[in-house]
Amino acid sequence: MTTDSGRLTTHVLDTASGNPAAGLSIELFALDGEARRHIKTVTTNADGRCDAPLLAGENLLVGTYELVFHAGDYLRQSGAALAQPAFLDIIPIRFGIADAGAHYHVPLLISPYGYSTYRGS
DSSP, X not given: OOOTTOEEEEEEEETTTTEXXXXXXXXXXXXXXXXXXXXXXXXXXXXXXXXXXXXXXXGOOSEEEEEEEEHHHHHHXXXXXXXXXXXXXXXXXXXXXXXXXXXXXXXXXXXXXXXXXXXXX
C-alpha cells in the first residue's frame, strides 16, 4: 500500500571543509534479492541536497534500496588530495523502507577518510 505522503530524501555534507557537498553524483537502486534495478541518478545542489525527493508518493514502495554516493569524484573536484586508489571512492548505503507513507531521510557526512549516516527527519 502506498500513500502520497511518503518520500525519500538525502543531504550530503563535507565534514572536512564544513560545507554542503555540492555537485556530488548519487545513484538510486531498488534491490530484489541479488537483482539491482537502477531508478535514477541525481546530483546534489549548492546546499548538498537534491532538488526534489528521490522517491515520493506512489513511487515510494516498501522494499530494500541502495544509494550509491560518488564521494571520490566529488572530493577530487573539491581539491582534496586523495591517494590512488582513494580510501573512500564510492559509498553504497543499503536500507529498507518499511512504511511507504513515511519520510525516509538518509543524510551522509563525508571526508576523505570517513563517513557517517543515519535515518534523519
